[in-house]
Every structure is written in structure tokens, then in C-alpha cells.
Amino acid sequence: MEELRTIPIEYYLYLSTVLFCIGVLGVLMRRNAIVVLMCVELMLNAVNLLLAAFSTYLSDAQGQIMVFFIMVVAAAEAAVGLGILVMIYRNTKSTDISLLDKLRN
């Protein structure tokens, strides 16, 4: 624990910010809906890392409990989201998000 204090909390903050922004980049850049969903998972993991770091540095278990709830939600979201994607694939034979831009016109 004392050894842990050699790593400043800022490092964790910056690391999760960087991972979060990479996730955002992926969401904006990719067109395959499955990869977009994976980038969202990366964003959630950046949050998890930050929460775990705060939890340890504050000696407070709440942060880690929150991480469990985020994992619960990530799993539920992945199940529903992949279900929706498979449904769309059945109808369009593609998971490209820009194919589905009919409503705009």
C-alpha cells in the first residue's frame, strides 16, 4: 500500500482519460456497429479503472461496488445490443451504421 503511493493518482486519471478518448475516437470513426459497441466497452473500462483507482486511494469500497454495477450494465447492454445487431443483419445483411440512414430523408 505504501509502495502504491509512489504512483500519483494523476497518472491513473490521465491513463483513463486517454483510454476514454480512444474509445470516443473509435465511436466516431468506425462504421461497423459491432466495433462501435466495442469502443463503448473501452470507454466503460476507462471509467472502471478510474473508479477503482479512486476507491483505493480514498480507501473507500463504494467505488469498486460501482465498478460491479457498471459491469452488470455493460453485460446487459452487450446482450441487447448484439441482439439488435443480429436482427438488423437478418434484414439488411450488413452491420454498417450508415446504410441505415433512410429516416433522414
Add this chain to the structure above:
Amino acid sequence: MTALLIIFATAIFVLFAGLTKNRSWLQPLALTGCGLALGVTLFELLGAGPGGWNHMYADMFEFTDYALAFSAVALVSALLIIGLSGYGFRSLHDTLGDNYGLILFSLCGALCMFSFTNLTMLFLGIEILSIPLYVLAGSRRNDLSGNEAALKYFLMGAFTTGILLFGMALVYGATASFDIHSIASAISDGRHSAGMLHTGIILILIGLGFKVSAVPFHFWAPDVYTGSPNLITAFMATVVKTAGFAAFYRLFSVGFAPAIDFWSIPVAGMAALTMTVANLTAIFQTDFKRMIAYSSISHAGYLLLAILACDVPGSEGALLFYSLTYSVATILAFGAYMTIAEPNDDGSFEAFNGMSKKQPLLAAVLAISMLSLAGIPPTAGFFGKYFLFTAAFAKYPWLIVLAVINSAVSIYYYFKIIIAMYFTREENDYAVVTSPGIRWVVVLGLLLIAFLTIVPGSVYALI
């Protein structure tokens, strides 16, 4: 909490009942559950108090009058929507029970969002509200526009969750707590690191802005509203909006209240943008559902005023009254719209031509709900706007001037429908298909609007 338990139990019953051959009693079952929950909530709100639920379980929730009153609003909306569902779900067969179950699950999430004191509960509430709706938006599985709506709603929702959570994590780091009362005391004591707190608040603001579709985070809403089945759109435009704003208000007026000087500037900007952009875009719409989508975005702009005025007494009541009138009017409008648009597969304004002769009752209801949404006196919507604008006037006079101008602009597009129904010479041969359920809902909704018009103070003064 009792209401939450009743709704959850009903959802389970409905799911199992959906497995049986006879599906005619699914709707009565769901209605009974919602009615029971509404009765209990009103009983608790008007006299009995929330029972022994408060301060149990480490203060995860708090059933104040605020929470109970908003639960009642959501339950009223859900009752009306389920009342319309006999019509809206008539083409569903094997998945009817699942659809009712998911609507009720989603309602459970909304009920969590009214009473949370811990950010964990807020987060779970938002997710329980959203995840069933992702599916419901695409519940017509072979319909491409429904699929697109489901995918867009899902991807936006998941992305937003990430942003919201990053904000929550930063607020946790800054204040060492998820409890909104502890967050507030940590902020007012100065026991926090300002940079993390402010970044966190902004990220939470963006996340909630997406959820309540405030400009500039609104772009998903018109597509999702248009593509989803009509009944689900009505649910999104009413229950989800009410829940989103109630949670938004609660978080910012309790948890982040000491930092109001910091967040009021971006929220004011968001409100101004939301009202203006949504109303100006709504003018150019030719499709009823897209118009309603932009109208619901513009109402989000007005509702943001309540959050800005959260330290003014009476802003809670204004938010409550406005949510109720807006929800009832929107659901009535959808009820009338479904009867003409669904049988003829035409959602444009022309579909309403000559409706006053074919269905005088429905045309009158649609006209009244449009007048109420536009805020024409003496409808209930007028009082809603009046309460909201007076609450925020002292602090943001310029914003109220903008809001009044926007309300005037909105009259233009709401009146397009009324003109089509009453004053258009050219008629179409569209059939209007109604059902007894729709007539019941419409009459009930009209009575509710009449009640709100005659004694607006009774609801406004509840909390």
C-alpha cells in the same frame, strides 16, 4: 417503493400470462397493476406518507413528496399509454406479453430515477429505463425504419452512458461519495478538488442532455421518434422525458446545488439553444411524428428553465405541472394520430384533412392537445408555461423573453394540424379506425386536462 414493487410484480405476471393462449387479459392485467400503483402512490402522497421505506437500506432512496408526485405523473402517463396499447399493439401476437413486460420494466427504471439519493441508483434507473426501450423501438422486427431507430437509440444510449459514468467517476473522485447529500456538503465545505468536480459536472450535464434530448445533443431524437412504433414514441416522449427531467432536477438541485454558479451558465445556453433550434426546425416539418419530436425537444428547452430556477421556491411545482400537462397532451395527440395514420400508412399533415367531419371527438381532442402544447390560454399548457416562466423570470429575464417568442413561433406549427382538420377544403378518403379503448383514454385524458385547466393550483401546490 410500494409502487415500484407493484409494477415489477405486474411485469412478471404479464410475462407469464403472455405464455398462455388467451392474450385478451394482458392489457387489463397491466392496467390493473399501473392503476394499483397509482392509487398507492397518490395515497402516500396525499396523506399516508411513504411508509417505513425511507432511511432503510443505507439511504439509497428517499421517497419525498417530490418523488411520489413525479411517480404519479409517470404512472398516469403509463396508464394512458397502456390504455392505447389495445390499438397500438393489435398486430402483435406471440410477443404481446413481452412488450407489456418491457414497458413495465422500463417504468420501474423511471420510478428509481425519481427517488434516488445515490448516483448508483440514478445510473441503474437510467439503464433500466433505457434498455427495454432499445428493444421496444425495434419491436417490429421486419420493419427497417424500426430497426434503424433501435440501433440509433441503442448506440447513442450506450455512448451517453459512457460519458455520464465518466462524469460520475470524476465527481466521486472529487467528493469521495456517491450520495447526493454528501456530495452537496462536500462541495459547500470546499472539501473537493474543483477541476475534477467541474469536469465531472459538465460530463454529467452532457450525458443527461443526451438523455433528455437537449440541443446540441438532440440529433438522434427525430429519427428515433419517427422510426419507433407510435405507442413507444408516445412512451419516449412522455415517461422518459418526465423521468429524465425529474432526475436531472433532483441531481442538480440537491447534489450540485452549491455549485450552481458554475453550471447555470452552460445550462442557460443549452436551454436557449434547445428552444430556438427545435422550434425553428419544427416549422419546416411535414410529418406529424417528426414535428412532435421537435416539439418534444423544444419542451425540453422550457423544462430546462425549471432546473435553472431550482433555488426558487415553486420551481418543483412548475416542473411537475408542466410535465403532467405536456405528457397528457402528447399522449392524447398520439391517440388521435394513430387512428388516422396507422390504417392509411400516412403520417403527413395532409392525412388529417377533414378529420373534424369524420371523427368530431378525436379531432376536438387533437385540437385541444395542440392548443395545450402551444400554451394558448386558457388551456392547461398555458398555466404550465406561466408557472415555469414566472419561476425563472427573476434570474433569467432574457431567457424568458426568448421562451415567450419561441412559444409564439410554436403556435404556427401546432395550428397546421388544426387548420388541416377544420379549415381545409380538400378532403381525402382516408378511413379513421378507432377502438373503444382509444375513446376511453381520450375521454379520461380530456377530463384530466379539464381538471388541470380549472384548478391548476391543486397540482402545482402539491410539492
Add this chain to the structure above:
Amino acid sequence: MTLYIFLTLAIVSVITALLMVFSRNPVHSVLFLILTFFAIAGQYVLLNAQFLAVVHIIVYAGAIMVLFLFVLMMLNLNSETEPQKSTMWKIMAAIAAGSLLLTLTGALRGSVQLATPVQSNPRVGLVENLGKVLFTDFVVPFEIAGILFLAAMVGAVLVGKKDLKL
């Protein structure tokens, strides 16, 4: 020593995350993301959150990513079928994400001072302690999460079901 482990894991996670975003083949993306998750699990161990690390591996690498991989293989998606956005759009996305990164780091820089407790407790991340907090203080969210799972399960089944005419 700890610092070096931290830096190694951090660099690995950032590089694999970038590779995940930039690889053309979605299956490679999944595999890189799993590597990122392992690096993050290493961080959890470093943070004395051992239980979290184990759960993280089981849930993410073990369940969620396998689900992704399963769907990718079922739909037979690979680099030939992978849709690409135009270069212009990619540059725009990179600029947007880059400015987000700059804004966030700028806002957070130098502001971090945690309310460090007088006595730190190294046992925070152990199962015993976490279980106690989860099943006492957080028992309501825990139960509520059950509703969430049930709703997600019903939803996933509803979406996946074939239409049956009765």
C-alpha cells in the same frame, strides 16, 4: 518498481486500444480489446483490487468479448466486408477526439487532491470487505440490478425470436 509495472501496463493498454480502433478486421479488434482488458486487470492488481481483477477478467474477457467474437463469426464479418468511413470523416473524428482529450487533460491538470483518509485500509479490495458493503449498504441497487438483468434478458429474447404466427 511499481511505477515501472504501472507504466508498462499503461503503455500496453493504450497501444492495444489504438490497435483495436485502427485494425481493419473486426476479429483483430476483438482480440486487441481483450489484450487491453488484461492490461487493465493488471492495473487492478496493482491497485490492491484483486477480486475486481478476477471478476473483470471473467466478465469482460470471458463473457462479453466471447459474445462479441461469437456474433462476429456467426455473421462472418472480416476485413473484406468491413465498411470504411471516408478519410475526411476519419480526420474529423481524430480532431474531435483529440480536442476532447486536450480539454479533459487541461481541465483536470494539477487539480487533483484527494481527501486522503487518515488511515488507509489496504483490505478495501478484498472479497470480505466488498461483500459486506455490497450486501448491506448497496443491497437495494443490487436487487435493482436484478430487474435490469431480467429486462435485458427478456429484451434480448424478444429481439432474437423469429416471428411465429399464432
